Amino acid sequence: xxxxxDLPIVTEPAKAHLNPRxxxxxxxxxxxxxxxxxxxxxxxxxxxGYAFGTVQPRSYRMDQFYRWxxxxxxxxxxxxxxxxxxxxxxxxxxxxxxxxxxxxxxxxIQMLFKWRHHESxxxxxxxxxxxxxxxxxHPRDYLTEREREKIRDAALEYGSVPSYANQTPLERDxxxxxxxxxxxxPKSEITPEDWDRANGWKIPSxxxxxxxxxxxxxxxSRASTSWVEPENCLLRIPKQESSKSxxxxxVGLTEQTSLFLERWLxxxxxxxxxxxxxxxxxxxxxxxxxxxxLKYILTQLCELAGIETETRQMSWYSIRHxxxxxxxREEDLAATQAxxxxxxxxxxxxxxxxxxxxxxxxxDRMG
Numbered sequence: 533x534x535x536x537x538d539l540p541i542v543t544e545p546a547k548a549h550l551n552p553r554x555x556x557x558x559x560x561x562x563x564x565x566x567x568x569x570x571x572x573x574x575x576x577x578x579x580x581g582y583a584f585g586t587v588q589p590r591s592y593r594m595d596q597f598y599r600w601x602x603x604x605x606x607x608x609x610x611x612x613x614x615x616x617x618x619x620x621x622x623x624x625x626x627x628x629x630x631x632x633x634x635x636x637x638x639x640x641i642q643m644l645f646k647w648r649h650h651e652s653x654x655x656x657x658x659x660x661x662x663x664x665x666x667x668x669x670h671p672r673d674y675l676t677e678r679e680r681e682k683i684r685d686a687a688l689e690y691g692s693v694p695s696y697a698n699q700t701p702l703e704r705d706x707x708x709x710x711x712x713x714x715x716x717x718p719k720s721e722i723t724p725e726d727w728d729r730a731n732g733w734k735i736p737s738x739x740x741x742x743x744x745x746x747x748x749x750x751x752x753s754r755a756s757t758s759w760v761e762p763e764n765c766l767l768r769i770p771k772q773e774s775s776k777s778x779x780x781x782x783v784g785l786t787e788q789t790s791l792f793l794e795r796w797l798x799x800x801x802x803x804x805x806x807x808x809x810x811x812x813x814x815x816x817x818x819x820x821x822x823x824x825x826l827k828y829i830l831t832q833l834c835e836l837a838g839i840e841t842e843t844r845q846m847s848w849y850s851i852r853h854x855x856x857x858x859x860x861r862e863e864d865l866a867a868t869q870a871x872x873x874x875x876x877x878x879x880x881x882x883x884x885x886x887x888x889x890x891x892x893x894x895x896d897r898m899g
Contacts, residue, residue: 536567539588543595554608558598561610565647566591573643576650582643593640612648614657617641621661634663673845674853680743682837683851687739689836690829696727715816733796738813738821739833740789741767746852746872753820755812762794769873781873823848 541562542555550558570581600623601616602608620641624634638659645657675683691714693707711726712719741747745767747755759767767783785793800806805818815825826848834841844850856872 536563536570538584539566539591540595541566543592546595546599549599549602550608557610558608562591562595564651565594565644568647568651569643572650573646587643590636590640590643593637594644597637597641597644612644614645614655617645617657618660621659621663624663625661631663638663673847674850674857675839676854677858679837679839680851680854680858682839683830683833684740684743686833686837687736690735690739690833691730693727693730696724732799733792734799734813735829737789737792737796739829740792741785742848742851743855744785744789745783746855747848748852749821749823749826749848752813752826752848753822756810757797757800757812758810759812760793760797762790762797765790781870783871783873 542559546558547555566587568581569587570584572579573582573587574580597617597620598610598612600620601612604616604619621634621638624637627634638661642657642659645654648654649656693711694703696704699707707727708719708722711722711730714730715722715726738752741755742752745751751769759769761768765785765787767781767785769781769783771780800812805814811820813821815821819825827846830846830848830850831841833839834846852872859867859871
């Protein structure tokens with residue numbers, strides 16, 4: 533039988549709300565609920581419980597629901613009611629959480645009220661709202677480990693041109709025509725500096741940093757030179773600039789990524805469009821990057837790397853999802869939560885799955 537002590541009976545955020553007496557009461561309620569779900573929850577008549585892997589992530593969402601009720605009631609109660617459930621769903625409907633998260637929250641409190649009905653005789657609860665899962669927000673469309681390597685390599689090739697000194701006059705004339713179109717200036721004004729600009733460090737630093745830090749599009753847009761500590765291989769993201777967060781974050785980077793950022797910071801000083809801004813990266817039109825412009829870059833990188841995208845829902849979040857999936861495999865959920873800057877572990881739980889290549893290897897071993 534699964535051991536209920538392996539589940540998060542009382543989370544740290546819940547402890548912060550409770551005095552010692554309330555904590556004892558809440559712990560007892562939670563322990564009874566989670567044990568019942570593991571033992572009887574799926575089919576009480578047959579004594580069939582839910583799988584541990586089902587109860588664990590939903591226990592976090594139940595706890596989140598309790599804490600929301602305490603805020604609404606301006607104080608602790610373990611006596612949550614179906615109307616609380618309906619009010620929470622209406623609250624979730626107005627948030628920007630993914631449909632998948634909302635659907636999982638709904639399922640979690642359905643399990644909670646199922647227990648309360650069987651154990652305390654409360655009325656059965658039929659949700660007033662029902663959310664359906666949104667597969668577009670699921671880590672299904674992430675880059676594989678090998679694809680992450682290919683994207684890193686493609687970022688070094690993206691937009692590059694052959695060395696100016698190694699071109700014949702005829703070849704140089706062709707590349708001047710290309711650079712004139714790319715930089716929107718007359719061919720006669722193209723200089724060797726434009727060759728250096730074409731082979732610059734903006735895109736490699738942006739892509740490699742995103743691969744390491746799982747930057748959301750809004751974080752790419754907000755990224756500032758003040759975030760970067762290449763000498764320490766760190767990004768320091770202040771809470772007022774971090775998406776969906778109330779905390780300052782310290783995010784680790786690889787030495788190679790830090791080197792690229794250092795090169796970009798040096799190169800960036802040569803461009804006048806950065807004179808009056810701390811923005812780390814700007815587009816050619818001097819705008820910050822948007823979700824669409826980043827998606828275009830990723831599509832170009834995938835094409836350059838030979839990664840098929842037509843049957844996949846790819847976006848800049850595919851980079852973030854890949855980091856979450858493989859960080860969880862290599863380390864644990866705590867490491868993933870910190871690296872991805874998740875406020876709650878519930879958000880990180882969706883990355884607690886075996887990558888497709890691990891499952892494929894398992895099939896090979898099974899024969």
